[in-house]
Amino acid sequence: MHGDRTTRVRGIGWEYVHVAIDDCTRVGYAEVLADERGPTTVGFLERAYA
Numbered sequence: 442m443h444g445d446r447t448t449r450v451r452g453i454g455w456e457y458v459h460v461a462i463d464d465c466t467r468v469g470y471a472e473v474l475a476d477e478r479g480p481t482t483v484g485f486l487e488r489a490y491a
Contacts, residue, residue, distance in 0.1 A: 461489040 459482065460471045470489045474481050 459485045461486065 456473050456475065457477045458471060458473050459477075460469065462469045472485055472488070474485060
């Protein structure tokens with residue numbers, strides 16, 4: 442990321458990268474989601490497991 446982050450620009454927000462890595466096979470899965478709340482995280486884990 443570059444630029445001056447001391448000022449806020451309208452329309453810019455946060456995104457969260459959720460990452461799951463299988464310990465045995467080292468297969469990784471990642472999604473960029475809007476938040477890190479429980480229902481969002483559960484949905485991510487269900488998709489990662491599938």
